[in-house]
Amino acid sequence: xxxxxxxxxxxxxxxxxxxxxxxxxxxxxxxxxxxxxxxxxxxxxxxxxxxxxxxxxxxxxxxxxxxxxxxxxxxxxxxxxxxxxxxxxxxxxxxxxxxxxxxxxxxxxxxxx
Amino acid sequence: xxxxxxxxxxxxxxxxxxxxxxxxxxxxxxxxxxxxxxxxxxxxxxxxxxxxxxxxxxxxxxxxxxxxxxxxxxxxxxxxxxxxxxxxxxxxxxxxxxxxxxxxxxxxxxxxxxxx
Numbered sequence: 001x002x003x004x005x006x007x008x009x010x011x012x013x014x015x016x017x018x019x020x021x022x023x024x025x026x027x028x029x030x031x032x033x034x035x036x037x038x039x040x041x042x043x044x045x046x047x048x049x050x051x052x053x054x055x056x057x058x059x060x061x062x063x064x065x066x067x068x069x070x071x072x073x074x075x076x077x078x079x080x081x082x083x084x085x086x087x088x089x090x091x092x093x094x095x096x097x098x099x100x101x102x103x104x105x106x107x108x109x110x111x112x113x
Numbered sequence: 114x115x116x117x118x119x120x121x122x123x124x125x126x127x128x129x130x131x132x133x134x135x136x137x138x139x140x141x142x143x144x145x146x147x148x149x150x151x152x153x154x155x156x157x158x159x160x161x162x163x164x165x166x167x168x169x170x171x172x173x174x175x176x177x178x179x180x181x182x183x184x185x186x187x188x189x190x191x192x193x194x195x196x197x198x199x200x201x202x203x204x205x206x207x208x209x210x211x212x213x214x215x216x217x218x219x220x221x222x223x224x225x226x227x228x229x
């Protein structure tokens with residue numbers, strides 16, 4: 001079956017540090033890949049997505065590139081802010097399997113001033 | 114952009130009572146909606162897939178008689194937790210499939226249920 005593996009948190013960084021949250025996946029075919037973010041007290045929000053190999057999703061300074069050769073979709077940001085503190089979920093959709101999401105376990109990011 | 118709204122965001126109920134959570138797609142029609150539950154320190158767990166006009170498809174281990182799902186229209190799905198117990202306290206979240214360009218899935222804001 002499909003699976004998504006994320007690096008375990010919490011990840012603690014100082015403001016303006018570089019962020020990488022690793023995500024690798026197992027799936028057949030060509031899934032679509034997503035990063036979702038859950039800020040404290042809020043629901044999940046779609047952060048960015050990529051639907052095919054070599055696509056780069058980007059939003060709010062975050063980027064992730066769909067790497068089929070390494071089955072990865074690592075999330076990066078060049079300079080994090082305190083407001084980026086949240087839980088980040090990597091997910092995939094097997095496009096021919098009802099579009100149900102498979103989530104990673106989530107990675108909590110804490111950014112200190 | 115597409116928006117999915119859940120209501121209520123927070124609910125506290127007494128043991129033995131039932132509580133209903135609504136999931137609405139505000140500006141698009143969703144033939145398929147999904148209900149998830151999030152356990153502490155874990156990712157979301159898919160509970161069931163809700164299809165408009167038909168019975169929901171439940172994941173293994175999810176009690177369909179306890180978690181009643183109704184997808185009465187293309188913009189509304191409801192989850193009713195019947196005879197709630199404290200162990201049902203959790204974060205419940207729905208998502209709706211948007212079949213437009215990009216064919217993505219949008220999440221509701223989630224509903225925090227506390228059973229006392």
